[in-house]
Amino acid sequence: MVKKPELKTWKDIAVGGFVESGTAEYFHTGGWRSKVPVWQKQNCIQCLTCWAFCPDNSIKVVDGAKGKERAGFDYDFCKGCGICAEECPQNNKITKELKTKDASLKITPSTGSGKPGFDEKAAILFVGLKEAKDKYNIK
Amino acid sequence: MEKTIAARTGNEAMAEAMRQINPDVCAAYPITPATEIMQIFAGFVNDGKVKTNLITVESEHSAMSACVGSAASGARTMTATSSQGLAYMHEILFIAAGIRLPIVLAEVNRNISAPINIHCDHSDTMAERDSGWIQLFSENPQEAYDAMIMAPRIAEHKDVSLPIMVTTDGFIISHGMERIELYPDAEVQKFVGEYKAPYNVLDVDHPITVGSIVLQDYTFEFKKAQHEAMKNAKRVILEVGREFAKTFGKEYGLxxxxxxxxxxxxxxxxxxxxxxxxxxxxxxxxxxxxxxxxxxxxxxxxxxxxxxxxxxxxxxxxxxxxxxxxxxxxxxxxxxxxxxxxxxxxxxxxxxxxxxxxxxxxxxxxxxxxxxxxxxxxxxxxxxxxxxxxxxxx
CATH class of the missing domain: 3.40.50.920 (Rossmann fold)
Known part of the structure; x- marks a missing residue:
């Protein structure tokens, strides 16, 4: 038997179904992800562009020696949109370099993962679920 | 109570009730034969006879959307429309009812196209019968005036909290002039009372989310609560009708x-x-x-x-x-x-x-x-x- 979760009855829900603020914290939307961003700390220039662009506040930031510093991803809420990888200046730089070497190369900062020369220098990779799990141990 | 005997069309009577109620916000877009209601009311706003914030929008879809935002922000909200205008409000009507906003709509019954016809039938209002709005019909301008005065009390009752449309018949009532008894402003305002909002999204001390996504876990309960509110509306219409009779001398039922x-x-x-x-x-x-x-x-x-x-x-x-x-x-x-x-x-x-x-x-x-x-x-x-x-x- 599957145990039914304890839910409110129709008499208990607020009029019009309004909800108190802050409940998004309890609703882990990371499960919606079909692609996964992977942060490569060694290549990160700490510009915090990804933090500014993330639509879901999923870039963790900590206090560092020189002020705010980017930490990992909050995978409870990251829906895998790839905006962080697309906007990352380091990713853009490496993409431009690779395209200069080979004009026929069709990549963008968020689709370069796995292409020769990209993964070594990119700050944010954007990979499939299986690769994330097997190679980077991200569930 | 000293009543004023006057000659009024249905549209004039509804606009007069709105002036006396003095709602916080009206958002409307003109359409025959309801145009006159907001036209007259816009005159009241211009002349400073009401304190209403009148929002002129670019469509009825926007009018009802603005009404939803306004009512959710703790403001007593009214609008008026007819026919294609009501049809254009369709999806927002369901939202207003679902999130339980007691908006008052003066609706003038008119044919829905095709064929294009500006005259009366009930096809516009009947097309919205499943929208979750309370729908009151009027026989003449007096009933429309009285119903508009009762409407906020019914809609805002805590056991109801549903939007309400008060309807007249296009041209037959809306433009037909009849003898009508008008009540003193103070008596109407006393009867209608202060707006009792179901909630307020602008209350920054108690922030809430309204109209959020609700999936398999609660939509069923959400709808049942709405269903019960409409059941309660039967009782409340009668209660308000009896109270109206005590104050103004004429009782209305279902x-x-x-x-x-x-x-x-x-x-x-x-x-x-x-x-x-x-x-x-x-x-x-x-x-x-x-x-x-x-x-x-x-x-x-x-x-x-x-x-x-x-x-x-x-x-x-x-x-x-x-x-x-x-x-x-x-x-x-x-x-x-x-x-x-x-x-x-x-x-x-x-x-x-x-x-x-x-x-x-x-x-x-x-x-x-x-x-x-x-x-x-x-x-x-x-x-x-x-x-x-x-x-x-x-």
């Missing part, structure tokens, strides 16, 4: 039963035609035919039990629908009445009629013919027909 106590033949209609029918009833009674009328005032919530109780002694019944639902069976009012009779375990001979589409005139003689047909049905001389068109060119 229906008006006119000469039904001993009636053999009863017709059911709503809106202005009920007034015409009363004259037909008088004339028939002078001829010795025991005719009666049920005027439905509240179509949503639908007073099924109340109607069935009155029909229990009738020999034959006719329902007059001023709209088509293309069900091949009967118009929307007849369908609802039949539902109620089935649940009451009753099988009364019932004929259903379609009349007055696009403003086609209905005369006292037409209605008397309906009663005479009911007599034939009761006498076994003919069988009740369904969705029979009255006054059709054949």
């Amino acid at each position: 229906i008006e039963a006119y000469k039904c106590d001993d009636a053999d033949y009863i017709t059911i209609s709503l809106g202005s035609t009920a007034g015409t029918t009363k004259t037909a009833v008088e004339e028939l009674r002078a001829e010795g035919i025991k005719a009666g009328l049920i005027k439905i005032r509240s179509f949503r919530p639908f007073p099924a039990e109340e109607i069935a109780a009155i029909l229990s002694k009738a020999k034959a019944v006719a329902v007059l629908d001023r709209s088509e639902s293309m069900s091949n069976q009967a118009g929307p009012v007849a369908t609802e009445v039949k539902n109620g009779l089935y649940d009451a375990g009753m099988k009364v001979p019932l004929a259903s009629y379609i009349y007055g589409l696009g403003g086609r005139e209905i005369f006292i003689e037409d209605i008397k013919d309906v009663y005479k047909e009911l007599k034939n049905i009761a006498d076994g001389k003919s069988k009740p027909e369904q969705a029979k068109y009255i006054g059709l060119k054949v």
Whole structure:
């Protein structure tokens, strides 16, 4: 038997179904992800562009020696949109370099993962679920 | 209380009630024959007779959307529309009802295209019968004025918290001038009272989210709560009607039963035609035919039990629908009445009629013919027909 979760009855829900603020914290939307961003700390220039662009506040930031510093991803809420990888200046730089070497190369900062020369220098990779799990141990 | 006797059209009467109520916000877009309501009201705003924030928008979809935002922000909110305008509000009407905002809408019943026709029938309002709005019909400008004064009290009641549309019949009531009794501003304002918002999204000390996504886990409960609110609306319409009678001297219920106590033949209609029918009833009674009328005032919530109780002694019944639902069976009012009779375990001979589409005139003689047909049905001389068109060119 599957145990039914304890839910409110129709008499208990607020009029019009309004909800108190802050409940998004309890609703882990990371499960919606079909692609996964992977942060490569060694290549990160700490510009915090990804933090500014993330639509879901999923870039963790900590206090560092020189002020705010980017930490990992909050995978409870990251829906895998790839905006962080697309906007990352380091990713853009490496993409431009690779395209200069080979004009026929069709990549963008968020689709370069796995292409020769990209993964070594990119700050944010954007990979499939299986690769994330097997190679980077991200569930 | 000193009442003012005046001559007012339906639109003037509704605008007058809105002036007296002095809502916080109105958002509206003009459409015939409801345009005049907001036109007159805009004059009140311009002249400083009300403190209302009047938002002129670019469509009815936007008008109702602005009303939703306004009402959710703790402001008493009203609008007016008709026909295609109401249809254009369609999706937002469901949202207003679902998130339980007590918006008041002055609706002037008009044909829905096609064909393009600006005149009265009930097809616009009937098309929104499942939207979750309370729907009150008026027989004349006085009833429209009175209903507008009661509307905020019904809609804002804590056991209801639903939007309400008060309707008049396009041109017949909206532009027809009649004798009307107006009440003093102070008495109306005292009766209506302060706005009681169900919640307020602008209350920064208690931030909330309204209109969020609700999936399989709670949509069912959400709808059940709405269903119960509409049930409560029946009780509250009666309570407010009784209180209105104490203050202003005229009581309103869910229906008006006119000469039904001993009636053999009863017709059911709503809106202005009920007034015409009363004259037909008088004339028939002078001829010795025991005719009666049920005027439905509240179509949503639908007073099924109340109607069935009155029909229990009738020999034959006719329902007059001023709209088509293309069900091949009967118009929307007849369908609802039949539902109620089935649940009451009753099988009364019932004929259903379609009349007055696009403003086609209905005369006292037409209605008397309906009663005479009911007599034939009761006498076994003919069988009740369904969705029979009255006054059709054949």
